[in-house]
Amino acid sequence: MAQSPQGDGTVAKALAVLDMVSEFGRPVRFGELLERANYPKATLYRLVQTLTRQGMLSHDAETQTYALGMRLVRMAHSAWQQSSLAPIARPFIDALSRDLGETVHLAQIDNAQVLYVDKRNATRPVAMFSDAGKVGPAYCTGVGKAMLAFLDEAAREHALDQQSYHAFTPHTLASREALEAELENIRERGFAYDREEHEPGIICVAVPILTRNRRVLGSLSITTTTSRATLDDLATRVPRIVDAARDIARAASDWRFPETAGLTELVAE
The missing domain is CATH 3.30.450.40 (GAF domain)
Structure with a gap:
């Protein structure tokens, strides 16, 4: 089960969700995230939906899975060049x-x-x-x-x-x-x-x-x-x-x- 981040509020929780999705190494169902996350179901759902709307996660309606979004890909490429x-x-x-x-x-x-x-x-x-x-x-x-x-x-x-x-x-x-x-x-x-x-x-x-x-x-x-x-x-x-x-x-x-x-x-x- 993922540890709840301390002291950084919603931003830290959202980053922890992205880390969880990344760790699976494949598209992941909400239920799988819920099994790992140390958050109430409603909190996790809200975080996932916000990240999806912001392009940080992508959602496949057919398979009902989530994956890291293309916005993260663009940011990762920029980080690779800059840092x-x-x-x-x-x-x-x-x-x-x-x-x-x-x-x-x-x-x-x-x-x-x-x-x-x-x-x-x-x-x-x-x-x-x-x-x-x-x-x-x-x-x-x-x-x-x-x-x-x-x-x-x-x-x-x-x-x-x-x-x-x-x-x-x-x-x-x-x-x-x-x-x-x-x-x-x-x-x-x-x-x-x-x-x-x-x-x-x-x-x-x-x-x-x-x-x-x-x-x-x-x-x-x-x-x-x-x-x-x-x-x-x-x-x-x-x-x-x-x-x-x-x-x-x-x-x-x-x-x-x-x-x-x-x-x-x-x-x-």
Whole structure:
């Protein structure tokens, strides 16, 4: 059952309904929403109808289902252009994937979680969780740990408080203490590993994308399988990934992010 949002009134409730519809991953009936929502039926119906009238949801009269509306699609496209590193990073991750022949992920931190904003498949693609637009855990992914390690102390403490520490595999760092020790190691060596921590058989190496003053913009990784490579093999690719991360940071030097009045810093040389 969805948790009722606290403190933000009708807007928060409406956003929670949109989140619920999104989580289904398919058109959903009102009754299915009602089973998950922590709202009275009349309240949920009013929210759904308002969102439909505003184009945030669409309603199929024949199947009696609701789906995310085209207005959200337009807003998502605008957000991708305005707030995501993806448009800037595209030529650099294209070149990185082409040069290394492995899957490349570009990610940013979003509410203490990993948001995959772009992906390039390997020459021989591997089925895995991550796709552009998906949200994943930060504490057990290479891109997530690379970003957590380089957040400022206050932001890192807040993000660590939000992690679930669920053990997805026997390799998952399933406690805050274990994760904090790993983040210290990442800061020392400058890059992070995923040692089959989120998915069995999937390994990666990731580096942060940083401004000159060490502000985290995102992270970049290459991912493969244990049947194709070892962590030592991935470590040999780090200099090339670091170069790509620096190129992305340079290209983003004049980019404007929602939380920033203006971004003029360049990545450290």
